[in-house]
Amino acid sequence: xxxxxxxxxxxxxxxxxxxxxxxxxxxxxxxxxxxxxxxxxxxxxxxxxxxxxxxxxxxxxxxxxxxxxxxxxxxxxxxxxxxxxxxxxxxxxxxxxxxxxxxxxxxxxxxxxxxxxxxxxxxxxxxxxxxxxxxxxxxxxxxxxxxxxxxxxxxxxxxxxxxxxxxxxxxxxxxxxxxxxxxxxxxxxxxxxxxxxxxxxxxxxxxxxxxxxxxxxxxxxxxxxxxxxxxxxxxxxxxxxxxxxxxxxxxxxxxxxxxxxxxxxxxxxxxxxxxxxxxxxxxxxxxxxxxxxxxxxxxxxxxxxxxxxxxxxx
Numbered sequence: 038x039x040x041x042x043x044x045x046x047x048x049x050x051x052x053x054x055x056x057x058x059x060x061x062x063x064x065x066x067x068x069x070x071x072x073x074x075x076x077x078x079x080x081x082x083x084x085x086x087x088x089x090x091x092x093x094x095x096x097x098x099x100x101x102x103x104x105x106x107x108x109x110x111x112x113x114x115x116x117x118x119x120x121x122x123x124x125x126x127x128x129x130x131x132x133x134x135x136x137x138x139x140x141x142x143x144x145x146x147x148x149x150x151x152x153x154x155x156x157x158x159x160x161x162x163x164x165x166x167x168x169x170x171x172x173x174x175x176x177x178x179x180x181x182x183x184x185x186x187x188x189x190x191x192x193x194x195x196x197x198x199x200x201x202x203x204x205x206x207x208x209x210x211x212x213x214x215x216x217x218x219x220x221x222x223x224x225x226x227x228x229x230x231x232x233x234x235x236x237x238x239x240x241x242x243x244x245x246x247x248x249x250x251x252x253x254x255x256x257x258x259x260x261x262x263x264x265x266x267x268x269x270x271x272x273x274x275x276x277x278x279x280x281x282x283x284x285x286x287x288x289x290x291x292x293x294x295x296x297x298x299x300x301x302x303x304x305x306x307x308x309x310x311x312x313x314x315x316x317x318x319x320x321x322x323x324x325x326x327x328x329x330x331x332x333x334x335x336x337x338x339x340x341x342x343x344x345x346x347x348x349x350x351x
Contacts, residue, residue, distance in 0.1 A: 106137065135153055227266045241256065
């Protein structure tokens with residue numbers, strides 16, 4: 038079967054650059070949106086030129102220029118938006134900018150699959166989320182409603198926790214590096230969490246674009262060996278590094294109280310960590326008929342285990 042033409046929006050971002058590489062690796066004719074407002078951002082420009090050298094085609098358009106966006110979308114069969122990092126650390130206005138992309142896809146009328154920028158927790162399971170962090174999930178659900186009301190064929194990707202943000206730092210907030218002396222443990226540290234290598238997220242995403250089994254469904258990334266508790270992650274690191282850390286357990290009420298009188302970004306992070314590490318929101322539900330699990334759909338993908346992932350931090 039002929040591979041779909043894939044347009045990546047946000048191709049220089051944290052997950053976007055990986056999606057571009059995965060699309061090229063899977064043999065898709067790959068287009069990458071290049072925004073004129075790139076201006077003097079030499080790093081992004083060099084990255085785009087490196088994609089071009091690898092065989093991607095750069096398409097100039099802006100999310101704010103409707104006509105140019107429609108023209109860009111019209112050249113693709115599949116549109117993947119990675120323009121809003123979905124991680125727990127940032128709230129991004131780019132989430133709402135995706136509505137312009139939906140309007141362009143609607144007008145172009147040729148897109149066989151749209152994958153919006155989600156890649157984290159499944160927002161449809163987060164209707165109860167704490168303020169102010171719930172804004173992320175509310176915006177994603179608004180976008181889903183717009184996609185579905187426009188009858189745009191879609192796939193949603195729930196990739197849970199990006200390893201780089203959660204694993205080597207042993208799930209600590211405020212750092213990306215492994216702690217050296219002590220580690221804060223949420224509750225008893227035994228809640229199951231799902232960690233995913235970012236390159237694997239991109240691979241599974243691209244695998245789904247032409248797959249009828251993923252059409253109008255949520256694809257959940259649940260690599261069995263990466264479903265780990267915080268204690269499991271700490272243990273893996275201690276075994277790798279030979280360094281035994283002091284463990285400090287944080288009771289739930291103390292953790293939630295740490296939100297008080299802090300800035301918006303910190304409140305968002307604390308709220309999301311609460312849902313992941315105390316409530317177990319990534320693993321406390323079964324995948325229904327409206328979803329499928331990526332490692333079962335694509336058993337040929339050799340996903341990265343977290344013990345292996347953390348070795349580079351030694």
